[in-house]
Amino acid sequence: MNLTLTEKFYRSFYKIRRVEEEIIRIYPTDKIKSPVHLSIGQEAVSVGVCQALSSQDVVFGSYRGHAMYLAKGADLKKMIAELYGKKTGCAKGKGGSMHLSAVEKGVMVTSAIVGTTIPVSVGYAYGLKLKKLSACAVSFFGDGAVDEGVFHESMNFAALKKLPILFICENNRYAIHSHQLKRQRYDNIWERVKGYGIFSERIEDGDVFKIYDFAKKYIAKIRKKECGPIFLECLTCRWKEHVGPNDDFHLGYRSKEEVDIWKKKDELIRLRSLLSSKKAERIEKEVEGEVEKAFAYAEKSEFPGEEELLTDLFFEKKQ
Amino acid sequence: MKRILSYPEAIREAIECEMARDASVVVIGQGVDDPKAILGTTKGLVERFGPERVFDTPLSEDGMTGVALGLALAGLRPIHTHIRMDFILLAMNQIVNMAAKMRYMSGGKVRVSMVIRATIGKSWGQGAQHSQSLYPMLMNIPGLKIVAPATPYDAKGCMIEAVEDHNTVLFIEHRSLYYQKGPVPQGRYRTHFGKARILSKGGDITLIGISQMAIECLRAKKYLEEIGVNAEVIDLVSLSSLDMETIESSIKKTKKVVVVDNAWMPCAAGAEIISRLVEKGLLEGVAAQRMGFSFVPCPTTPSLEKYFYPDAKKIALKAANMIFPHRKGWKPKTEIKIEEIEFKGPF
Numbered sequence: 137m138n139l140t141l142t143e144k145f146y147r148s149f150y151k152i153r154r155v156e157e158e159i160i161r162i163y164p165t166d167k168i169k170s171p172v173h174l175s176i177g178q179e180a181v182s183v184g185v186c187q188a189l190s191s192q193d194v195v196f197g198s199y200r201g202h203a204m205y206l207a208k209g210a211d212l213k214k215m216i217a218e219l220y221g222k223k224t225g226c227a228k229g230k231g232g233s234m235h236l237s238a239v240e241k242g243v244m245v246t247s248a249i250v251g252t253t254i255p256v257s258v259g260y261a262y263g264l265k266l267k268k269l270s271a272c273a274v275s276f277f278g279d280g281a282v283d284e285g286v287f288h289e290s291m292n293f294a295a296l297k298k299l300p301i302l303f304i305c306e307n308n309r310y311a312i313h314s315h316q317l318k319r320q321r322y323d324n325i326w327e328r329v330k331g332y333g334i335f336s337e338r339i340e341d342g343d344v345f346k347i348y349d350f351a352k353k354y355i356a357k358i359r360k361k362e363c364g365p366i367f368l369e370c371l372t373c374r375w376k377e378h379v380g381p382n383d384d385f386h387l388g389y390r391s392k393e394e395v396d397i398w399k400k401k402d403e404l405i406r407l408r409s410l411l412s413s414k415k416a417e418r419i420e421k422e423v424e425g426e427v428e429k430a431f432a433y434a435e436k437s438e439f440p441g442e443e444e445l446l447t448d449l450f451f452e453k454k455q
Numbered sequence: 456m457k458r459i460l461s462y463p464e465a466i467r468e469a470i471e472c473e474m475a476r477d478a479s480v481v482v483i484g485q486g487v488d489d490p491k492a493i494l495g496t497t498k499g500l501v502e503r504f505g506p507e508r509v510f511d512t513p514l515s516e517d518g519m520t521g522v523a524l525g526l527a528l529a530g531l532r533p534i535h536t537h538i539r540m541d542f543i544l545l546a547m548n549q550i551v552n553m554a555a556k557m558r559y560m561s562g563g564k565v566r567v568s569m570v571i572r573a574t575i576g577k578s579w580g581q582g583a584q585h586s587q588s589l590y591p592m593l594m595n596i597p598g599l600k601i602v603a604p605a606t607p608y609d610a611k612g613c614m615i616e617a618v619e620d621h622n623t624v625l626f627i628e629h630r631s632l633y634y635q636k637g638p639v640p641q642g643r644y645r646t647h648f649g650k651a652r653i654l655s656k657g658g659d660i661t662l663i664g665i666s667q668m669a670i671e672c673l674r675a676k677k678y679l680e681e682i683g684v685n686a687e688v689i690d691l692v693s694l695s696s697l698d699m700e701t702i703e704s705s706i707k708k709t710k711k712v713v714v715v716d717n718a719w720m721p722c723a724a725g726a727e728i729i730s731r732l733v734e735k736g737l738l739e740g741v742a743a744q745r746m747g748f749s750f751v752p753c754p755t756t757p758s759l760e761k762y763f764y765p766d767a768k769k770i771a772l773k774a775a776n777m778i779f780p781h782r783k784g785w786k787p788k789t790e791i792k793i794e795e796i797e798f799k800g801p802f
Contacts, residue, residue, distance in 0.1 A: 227562035235560040244528055244565070249552050255518040256553065259525020259533075266481070266507055266531065273525075286548075289518025296513070448563035449598055451621035 143415060145183055145344055146407040151423045152179045152203045153404055155212065158427055159202075159219070160381040167435070169221035170232030175203030177375030177395075180403045181306045182207035184347025185274060185368075188355050192271035194242040196257035199234035200306075200374075201246040204276050210238030216430040222437035229440050230448065250311075251277060251284035254303075258290045261299035261365075270359045273301040280311030282325050288332075291365075295333040298364030302355060303334075305367070308374040313389040326369035336367035344403045373398035457799070460639040462632045465607035466496045469614035470534060472643055474504050480618055481526060482509045483519065484536030484572070493536055494574075494633055516545035520571070524554050527569040532618055540573035540627065541587045554623040555598030566621040570614070575629045575666065575717070578760065583752035588666070590627055590694050591716070591723040600648055601694040603627035603717070605669035606798045607637040609692055612646030619645070627694075629667040629717065631793070638800050651698035653705070654798050657685035660711040660774050663702065665691050665724050668715040668746075674767030674796045675774065678787035684778055694724060699731055706732070711742045711777050715765050720747035742777045746770060767791065 139147065156176040162168060175182065178200070186195070186207035197204040205215060211226065218225030219233050226238055234248040244260065247253045257275035264271050281287050282305065294301055305325055309316050316323060326338040335354075339346050347370060354366040373395055377384035385392045408416050460468065474480045482500055484493070488511050492498040501509040512519045516537070523533040537543050543550065550571065557567050576585040593601055600622055604613045610628070617624040651663075654673055664672035669690035676686040687705050691697070706712050712732075714725035725745035732738045746765040754760055768787060775785050 225562070227560060227564070230562050231560045237561045237564060239561070239564050245553075245557065245561075247553065249548060252521065252548060252553055255521025255549070256525040256528065258518075259522035259527075260529045261525070262522065263526050263529025263531050267529070286515075286517045286521065289513065289515035290521070292513055293515065293518060293522060448559050448561075450600070451558060451563075451566045453621065 141187070142407060142410050143419065144187060145348070146411055146416065147419045147423065148183045148187065148207050149179050149344070149404050149407055150420060151212070151426065152183070152206050154423055154427050155206065156202065158431060162431065163381040168219045170219050170234070171379050172219065172233045172381065173200040173379050174376045174381065175200055177398060178306055178308060178372045179203050180342045180344040181304060181347060181370045181372055182276070184344045185302070185304055185351045187348050188351035189274065190271070191242060192269070193274060193355070194244050194260060194271065195274045195276060196244050196253040196260070197246045197276040198250065198253065198278060198281070199246060199248045200278065201236050202233070205236045205238065205243050205246070208238070208241055208243050210236070210241040210243045212426055212430040213433045214238070216434040217437050220434040220437070221439060222434055223440035223444065224433070224437040228444060228448070251281035251286050253277070254281060254290040255286055258294045258299060258301060261294065261301035262297060264300055265297070272355055272358050274304060275301060276304045276306060278311070279305060279307040279309065279316050279325060283311070283319050291329055291332040291334060294365040300358045301365045302351065302358065303365060303367040305369040306372050307369055308372050310374060310378070310390065312378045313387060326367060329367045334365050334367050335363060336369070338369040338371070340371045342370065342372055342398065342401070342403060344407070375399065457638040458641060459636050460607050462607045462610050462635045463495045465611040465639045466614055466628070467498055468639070469611040470497065471500060471503070473615060473618040474500065474508065476643070477532065479530060480508070480532045480534065482534045482536065483512055483523060485512055485514060486538060487511060487536050493538055497536070516542050517548055520546035520549035521553065523569050524549060524557070524567060527567045528565060532568045534570040534572060534618065536572040538574055539585055540575050540589055541584050543571065543573050543589065550599070550623070551596050555596050558622070559598060567623050568621045569623045570617045570626055571623065572626045572628065575627065577629065577631050577667070577764070578757070580755045581753065582755040586753040588718040590625070591718050593625055594694055594724070594727065595722065598623070599695060600624040601627065602648060602692060603666040603694055604646065604692050605632060605664065605666055605690045606652070607635055607639050608800070608802050609646045609652060609690070611639050612644055613692065615643055616645040616648060627666060631667045632670065634794055635670065635797060637797055638802070646692065648693045649696035649698060650693065651701040652690045652692055653687065653701065654690050655686070655688040657687035658708055659684045660686045660713065660778060661689060661702070661705040661709045662686050662770060662774065663689045663691055663712065663714045663728065665694070665715065666717040668717045668765060670793065670796050671765065671767045672715060672770055673798065674791050674793060675770035677791050677796070678767060678771035679774055681787055681789070682775060682785060684774065686774060691724060697728060697731070702728060703732070703737060706737065706741055710740060713744045713746060713770065713773055713777070715770055716745065716747035718747055719750055720745050721750070723747060744773055744777065746773060
């Protein structure tokens, strides 16, 4: 079935949104055995970027990685099973929501320590360059990661070696409850990065097409070795609390109005409006089926047994 | 005629051998391509293999350890070099939170084939921040392999094994071992991790040394010969998988053991080995002692530093007191220089 670009965007976006909504619905039952840092509200960044990637490209992300994992085409059933702590999960239940990976789909590493996958993605990009492959590394992180020293070490090295990497800063303004301007002197991450010798832009309105166009254009240049690393800062909004399925406006660190501005310009609604009802409904029906199946799969899968505890620590050579 | 190489020559030869064999081996770290070439251990590599495979790094230990991990995930085999072990403290996040856990957290899907070289300093006024030997901390982390070979033979064998291993291996070198010379065969051979090396057989007491302390134990053995004591000297080599079998069979024979850590003693190799022996009920009728650094930062002045480290005489005295508890006051008559102690095999 050939989908138009808008249909693909809608399908990917709708799937992530519905998965997050289902997690929110299920979470109070305690079936999910892992803290969840939801991507809901931030889907446009992962959808826009990942639609511009090929299957050879490899992404690295953070503990808020559901959207990136799904947008890159990784298996939904294995993700939900992982959240449920089941042995059919993408990491046999040893990773959980914060450590999703799907090497076969180019989802290499996600990490619970802010900023830690940035230098790893840079090293991976060096490997791609050394092996003369045309693939590209993509590093997703938040505005909090920019506070970390390793962010700056990584920018410096990526620029120094002109590596094939796209940096995506999802700036949702908050590190847990701490606003960017409580942690950084200026709201200009993208401009500061230029000082390292990295081409950089910012997209402020969360427009999924703009994000896609940017990624498409510069991934092509990176592949043709016409440029070194590229940086994109995307302003976005985390609809829910830092971790967990709830709203947290009662805490008073941010206002409901601030989030409502983003909810009003929800890209999902715009994408749907660009499709005929028939096409949109067909996509929705398919996705609903997938989501239902994934949760059922996780539900009926088994937990790993004790024999799994000590395995997977080291790669053992075959004797 | 046996082929004799120094410890750094043995390391260099192992790295060159692996780089020639496998194009995915890369050498990175501060100063790896500079004129001093990490005390000669990376000499000539950039000329032979080019600046893409052998490169200097910015002073970004945390970032560059992440880069090395990324190289490994991309299918390369990085050897990341730190000329001071103290510097790896800046890289602990990547070593402990990432490299050690990557395979487990992915349910066994990724491999991290990475070697981290760390050189321990000593003397010449190295002081508190250029002399630390941090392997006890690392021994406490699942997912890391740690080796600290004491002889040139094992330096080469362990490096080849480390490069070929599909996991994160910490390769710990002691600056004082760089003066060691010994037989090193040409070509490839591997020292299997998890096997200790009996440097010298004996029946009266077991001396277990880690890294350079293995050589001090050999020197102590010479001193002890003056009073008719024949010590068995064991170089532990592997710190992440302790060769308890070799230790146990030695102790069965000698009934006395001293473990000499090249580090502070709390929670170090001595503590671990003796605990395991206690748990197995193997210390009944066995005298067991630990030695290690004084529990302060390393002082810079030699007048204090000499009290800070264990050395051959202190080890010999400890052993003598264990064997002849009533005959106090012995001191070795001769002076054996560390340079005179070279282990010639058999391997």
